[in-house]
Amino acid sequence: MANRSDTKTRILDAAEKLFAERGFSETSLRLITSKAEVNLASVNYHFGSKKELIRAVLARYLDVFMPTAADAIVAVRNADANASLNDIFSTLVNPLLDLNQVRADGTTTFLQLLGRGYIESQGHLRWFITTHYGKYLSLFVKAVGESAPHIPPAEMFWRLHFTLGTVVFTMASADALTEIAAADFGEHNDIEAVIRKVIPYLSAGVSVPVNKDAM
């Protein structure tokens, strides 16, 4: 029996789950192919290399998320030219949650993959994302900057990277944190609850007035 439900898709589905859980370099091709119930060599046949598989896994999400997120931001700014930072960040919630309709647990998986991607792999993934999705990133940066015009560009550069760190780290360990929160505080959060917790934190940090003494 060949091509039962597409070997390529079976590999991608197994790989994204394992990559999100354990990171890229900690996930071997042998583990992926055994979970996907396909032959080891089929990864190199269909994708060329492990690096290209990683990029394919991320592209499957980015190709969906980036355009819808960009559309949402454009729409919000057309409706309200003075949209707040909180509005801009909140705009991303729905495009993120929509990923759950693309695939089960899509939102969590995507955010964890993004986190792993920025934490690991110095080169090829950063390059892949910025060259393939750079125009969307520029749009996001522009929207945030214009919603907090009292922050100079250089300061905003740092704060957006602080923000990236917050999101990436939180999402990469979201499962563990949710478990601890449930055990210690009886809270039962899903990924949407965590997203809605982090947004006010980010908005406050990004827009806090710059202290000239500390520069």
Add this chain to the structure above:
Amino acid sequence: MANRSDTKTRILDAAEKLFAERGFSETSLRLITSKAEVNLASVNYHFGSKKELIRAVLARYLDVFMPTAADAIVAVRNADANASLNDIFSTLVNPLLDLNQVRADGTTTFLQLLGRGYIESQGHLRWFITTHYGKYLSLFVKAVGESAPHIPPAEMFWRLHFTLGTVVFTMASADALTEIAAADFGEHNDIEAVIRKVIPYLSAGVSVPVNKDAM
């Protein structure tokens, strides 16, 4: 020639530099021992295993930083019982910068190691830090909590992890970010400048009032 300036120290010095730069699992013992100009087997002879070497590298910093940081926080709270969140965070700056006197580039190295430690290695490092330095961590959490009494404990749990993510991610990529900032904005930041930039961001995020609608 044996024992030229202590093999153990040579290993620790080479290891901490490489670990901070490339992460733990990306740094092989062969690379460490070649940089340290010692024999490969000496790592296992002096430290037992790579895991124990990693812990020894971190302990050398934590043993210095944790007590002085705790003392500083106790002192600030004795001087001003209503110390603000910004005060608490700022109190950590000097203990951090003092690490530059322990070793060249000590502050950056320590923060990057801490970042790598929390990002990588699911188990043994988290366990090592919480069991060996738990009392200091509790003191920090208590001080922060009491400086922002309007934030419920469960919410504070999440915000402190957001904060951890910001710090860890920023420090792990501090070198790259500083370079970009210099190229794009003509800013020339050292590690102290980055620390002083991040503190107001963190204080604002941690202390922003909780929006009941979003819970």
Add this chain to the structure above:
DNA sequence: TTCAATTTAAAACACTCGTTTAAATTAAAC
């Protein structure tokens, strides 16, 4: 049905890793 292209399969390749072994060397104790 035949034939060529695609896909799967099993095995081996070449390499890196942390660790261990056993001999050689050095430093310390008597």
Add this chain to the structure above:
DNA sequence: GTTTAATTTAAACGAGTGTTTTAAATTGAA
């Protein structure tokens, strides 16, 4: 100065990695 313990050395081990190769099976079109 001899003996004893600590340290350093070189070599090998065993397990794991991504990738390539070779051949077999399967597919779709002629």
